[in-house]
Amino acid sequence: MTTSVNTTGLASGSFTELAQRRRSVYAYLDQPVPRSVVERALADAVLAPNHHRTAPWRFFVITRESRQGLVRAYEAAALRTGRDVARAAQRAQDAPLNVVVACVPAQDNPRVSLKEEDFASAAAVQNFLLSLADAGVGSLLTTGELAESPEVAALVGLDEPGAHLMGVINVGYRNTERPLANRPEPRLDRVIRWIGED
Template identity: 45%
Template sequence: MTIDIEEPISRVDLSSAFEDIARQRRSVYFYLDQDVPGHLLERALQLAVLAPSHHHTRPWRFTVFHGSARAELAAAYEKAAVRIGWHPGRARCRAFDAPAMVVIGCVPDVSHPRVRPLEEEFATAAATQNLMLALTSMQLSCALSSSPLQLSDEVEQAAGIEGGRVVGVLQIGYRDPERELFKRPQPGTAGVVRWR
């Protein structure tokens, strides 16, 4: 499936729609035991890859562990936990925290003479934010993790990321309304924005 980026934008108030999506996006850690439809994941990933990248290198990589395929991720978590001295059983369970888990990688285009690895990571971060906002617009919830467990060689191998590295794992699902959201500070620009 591809998205026609040249198709005309509808006449809805884009600013208001974006503000609603940005404000609704929250990190969610408790999900219903309900499958995430594959077509929604595919649509969100198609929107993720609309992110900008220097020299059109597209360094992002997304590996989806959905449903029973999460067992592969669980095995990688378990191996990583044994190596770094974490509890392997608890680590294994982390792969089942949500109905879908997406390993996000960054593979810099080292063949391009003007590409800088830091720019490739920025592009991957932009694609990740696109993905999270797209999921939010579809009434799906997510949370990004980047512990030593997720950023391990074992997860990199399970996800098939060659020539780069894992930058995080995104858990995706429908939020469990019985579980309270973690409180977050009121976002604001005070102290983080300067005008000259």
């Protein structure tokens, strides 16, 4: 495999370039994402590290044709929590496709901790987002009262012991008329410390 160096000084096709290309997208084109692209991203997602190999992640793909269920779930959650119902309904329709992500922790192994299951599910989400970015598809992980509501859990039939929602991922091609928010320059010196070095 050959690589070239782009104007940022990064090797084209490198992981660093991909990680920088993955951004939170808030505006999408009214254009469907091919199922093959989503299936590849899901296959990449489940390659995430997972202690005890329990595969706690669950992905529920909500297409344009089934979107009204998500709209109704968001509306019901908004009513219950005193939020703007119309705005909640719009959030459910912002992207051409949504993926509800849940964690179903293993219950039959006392050595498995919930924290590890959550970490594995979060790692699977990152794999999914990066795979979409590699295919030129935008995404946004949404969390909070609507995305993690019991109404959404009921919509996808999430009723296994200990199961809980991680969020809802918006998926679609970015509408370039809305600029991306500036990403702050990483301050590695503030978040990384090498132990044992002067």
